[in-house]
């Protein structure tokens with residue numbers, strides 16, 4: 166439950182989140198408040214417009230049409246990522262929806278997605294009083310692309326609202342999750358969008374992630390390690406015999422900072438330490454034998470130790486060679 170943000174407050178929140186805002190006419194006071202409640206607000210709904218062209222999309226969302234007066238949302242998120250504010254207050258965007266979904270959004274109690282709605286526009290709970298609404302310019306046919314700038318703006322707008330209200334990304338739903346007679350938005354999934362909103366919320370509002378273009382995968386000729394995961398290497402290193410991995414072996418599942426070669430680096434460190442330990446033990450035994458003096462001959466003890474070490478090393482060598 167929350168009191169809706171003022172027009173000034175939402176503008177500040179959007180701009181702090183890096184959203185490029187276009188103020189359309191008297192958007193701050195353009196609303197349907199005379200027709201019903203506005204607030205308390207519990208979340209935000211993402212829509213697609215089924216339109217082409219930003220100017221006519223913005224005009225339609227501001228003015229509405231013969232059977233549905235505007236505003237039809239609070240902001241239009243255009244293909245180029247600009248957000249055109251067309252109204253503030255009650256708007257005709259959510260219509261009727263599922264009260265059980267509303268409860269799950271209020272409590273942010275669902276898992277990946279809310280339960281499928283069983284109510285729709287005609288017979289559902291009034292959503293226009295409870296949700297912010299964002300119309301995204303797209304044909305909604307599953308083929309019209311979502312440019313990166315537009316998708317990024319969708320994420321930023323939702324994150325700005327969540328941050329302002331101290332909500333998690335679970336307060337953001339798609340129209341299709343609210344009403345059983347809606348399919349929007351189409352072209353990306355709401356769980357993916359919520360994950361991206363959640364990632365933004367883990368950073369300050371000013372966060373601007375660098376363009377992360379994944380590096381092309383090297384061919385096997387260029388890199389024989391291509392496609393080999395750290396799990397593969399871990400298994401190859403620690404699971405070639407019947408002896409369990411040592412208790413202090415790295416936990417590669419939780420140690421996300423590790424690269425594939427980290428397993429080998431770790432083993433290399435262990436071998437270095439082992440070499441030093443064996444050398445120190447050999448020296449200690451030699452010194453001990455010298456101190457004992459009588460009884461066993463010093464040279465005999467040293468020779469026995471050296472033979473034992475050599476045999477052990479050869480055995481390890483043989484075991485390794487059996488691998489191929």
Ligand SMILES: [Zn+2]
Nearest residue numbers: 212213340349
């Ligand atoms: Zn919709």
